[in-house]
Amino acid sequence: MNKTLQDFSKISKQEIIDGLKADKGNAVVNYIEEDFGTNLYIGLKDIHMQTLVPTTSASHILENQIGSYNSEVVSRLLAAGFNPVATLNMDEFAMGGSNKNSYFGSVDNALDPDNIPGGSSGGSAYAVAKGLLPAATGTDTGGSIRQPASLNGIYGYKPTYGLISRYGTIGFGSSFDTMGVLANDLDDAKLISAAMIGEDPKDNTSYVPAGFSLDAEAINDLNGKRIAIIKEFSELECDDETNSEYKRAIEWFISKGAKIVEHSIPTVKLALELYIAIAYAEGASNLNRFDGIRYGTQTDDHVPFITTRHLFGSEVKKRIVLGSLLLSGEKSSEVFEHAQKVRQKMKAQFVEVYKTCDYIIAPSNSMSTIGKSQDTNSYKFYSSDILLIPANLTGMPSLTIPLKPAGSSNPVGLQLMANRFEDGKLFSLAKFAEGKING
Amino acid sequence: MEFTRENVKEMAETMHLALSETEIDEVFAKVVDFSGNMELMMAEDVTGYEPFIMSTLNKNIFQTESEQEEYDVEHLKSTLNDFDGEYFVIKKVMEDE
Numbered sequence: 001m002n003k004t005l006q007d008f009s010k011i012s013k014q015e016i017i018d019g020l021k022a023d024k025g026n027a028v029v030n031y032i033e034e035d036f037g038t039n040l041y042i043g044l045k046d047i048h049m050q051t052l053v054p055t056t057s058a059s060h061i062l063e064n065q066i067g068s069y070n071s072e073v074v075s076r077l078l079a080a081g082f083n084p085v086a087t088l089n090m091d092e093f094a095m096g097g098s099n100k101n102s103y104f105g106s107v108d109n110a111l112d113p114d115n116i117p118g119g120s121s122g123g124s125a126y127a128v129a130k131g132l133l134p135a136a137t138g139t140d141t142g143g144s145i146r147q148p149a150s151l152n153g154i155y156g157y158k159p160t161y162g163l164i165s166r167y168g169t170i171g172f173g174s175s176f177d178t179m180g181v182l183a184n185d186l187d188d189a190k191l192i193s194a195a196m197i198g199e200d201p202k203d204n205t206s207y208v209p210a211g212f213s214l215d216a217e218a219i220n221d222l223n224g225k226r227i228a229i230i231k232e233f234s235e236l237e238c239d240d241e242t243n244s245e246y247k248r249a250i251e252w253f254i255s256k257g258a259k260i261v262e263h264s265i266p267t268v269k270l271a272l273e274l275y276i277a278i279a280y281a282e283g284a285s286n287l288n289r290f291d292g293i294r295y296g297t298q299t300d301d302h303v304p305f306i307t308t309r310h311l312f313g314s315e316v317k318k319r320i321v322l323g324s325l326l327l328s329g330e331k332s333s334e335v336f337e338h339a340q341k342v343r344q345k346m347k348a349q350f351v352e353v354y355k356t357c358d359y360i361i362a363p364s365n366s367m368s369t370i371g372k373s374q375d376t377n378s379y380k381f382y383s384s385d386i387l388l389i390p391a392n393l394t395g396m397p398s399l400t401i402p403l404k405p406a407g408s409s410n411p412v413g414l415q416l417m418a419n420r421f422e423d424g425k426l427f428s429l430a431k432f433a434e435g436k437i438n439g
Numbered sequence: 440m441e442f443t444r445e446n447v448k449e450m451a452e453t454m455h456l457a458l459s460e461t462e463i464d465e466v467f468a469k470v471v472d473f474s475g476n477m478e479l480m481m482a483e484d485v486t487g488y489e490p491f492i493m494s495t496l497n498k499n500i501f502q503t504e505s506e507q508e509e510y511d512v513e514h515l516k517s518t519l520n521d522f523d524g525e526y527f528v529i530k531k532v533m534e535d536e
Contacts, residue, residue, distance in 0.1 A: 270479060310456060317458055324450050328450070338481055
């Protein structure tokens with residue numbers, strides 16, 4: 001456990017693949033046998049188009065789909081000397097928070113095989129936390145990097161929207177989708193993220209401000225730092241382990257000189273409804289491209305759409321129906337536009353907090369463990385995502401750090417949040433806390 | 440926005456998704472849950488806020504006004520093939536025209 005890029009640099013790619021093959025956690029979809037001759041090994045969430053092996057998004061409908069080009073994420077990683085080892089299991093089309101919604105079967109939690117790893121980047125979280133890979137990519141539409149990172153006790157970074165190109169990564173909620181990293185080591189997460197960040201004319205939402213860097217001023221103490229906790233986050237019911245660790249983290253920040261300030265952001269309570277109204281509609285629209293013509297499984301009778309759509313998994317079908325209903329109702333425009341206005345209001349409310357505070361902190365998940373037998377697709381289950389979704393609704397960065405030593409049972413993650421493009425500040429704070437808050 | 444179980448079933452059939460009766464029940468249950476909470480969202484005062492759909496037309500929906508490039512329908516039309524949110528862009532471009 002807790003193996004870094006440096007640790008893995010001493011072994012061969014084949015040894016890593018052998019280790020993955022010997023493991024029974026079901027994290028891998030396809031192995032990338034081609035060796036690029038470098039020793040910066042990494043796993044890829046099975047959602048970035050690449051020409052090496054099929055990119056399936058864990059869906060039957062894309063089971064044999066090999067990309068005709070590399071996504072920008074993969075291109076950048078290869079150019080930076082990374083050597084991708086495998087594509088990793090996930091909730092189908094990134095729709096879910098359990099990794100139970102995969103055509104290739106569910107993935108274990110790295111710390112307890114009876115628990116879910118979280119999702120949708122569950123295969124990435126498992127392989128990294130289990131010590132099979134040093135790091136892996138993820139995508140985060142409504143917490144899909146940070147929640148599995150938390151449930152497996154590792155780092156998970158969701159950058160500011162726009163910093164990493166979405167080009168060639170299969171879309172779910174286009175205005176939410178953010179590429180990022182799950183890693184055992186904070187410096188590794190930063191290194192990999194820096195390789196992926198860059199403006200890309202092929203993605204018209206790509207935007208990197210001039211002079212942007214993940215290297216912000218180092219933090220030596222927290223005197224004068226103001227850290228906000230959000231009343232609406234605190235009102236969410238969390239399990240005892242999460243409450244206890246979160247309280248300990250707050251006390252630790254205070255002991256280091258930080259001032260903890262409570263703010264209210266009322267729109268946070270509407271986060272799940274905003275997510276459904278907008279992301280499900282975007283998802284239904286995006287998934288209409290899998291029509292058996294350009295993408296997706298083709299049938300012998302060449303009747304597009306009709307003969308292949310049933311190949312979607314159950315949760316994806318349900319979200320397509322719900323999203324399509326939202327797009328088709330008499331008041332659909334009114335609802336959609338109102339949701340977008342509330343989204344802007346939420347963003348403004350977060351910006352207001354950052355006028356007087358350096359950071360916001362919150363638990364990454366309301367539960368430290370979730371059993372595989374729990375209903376993980378219910379409205380109630382998704383309600384706890386109000387801790388995660390606001391960062392996607394507002395496009396702001398969030399970094400989950402583990403609050404316990406690597407390998408501890410009942411892991412708890414803490415989200416560090418900051419204003420847009422202040423990603424470097426998150427890494428500085430996480431570096432200051434590393435080995436102390438979770439030592 | 441009120442949807443019936445029959446609406447759910449019709450949509451599933453229209454989309455050729457082959458949902459089982461149980462799955463239709465599960466979607467409908469979510470519709471009911473969502474509709475109840477959506478009233479709270481619709482009641483939120485949004486005076487003074489523009490919908491994201493307007494700024495989606497520019498380069499990055501999270502950019503501030505000063506960061507955004509000037510809105511240009513011809514430019515948008517020229518980039519439609521590369522844009523994942525085409526449904527909404529097309530709709531807005533059509534309205535403008």
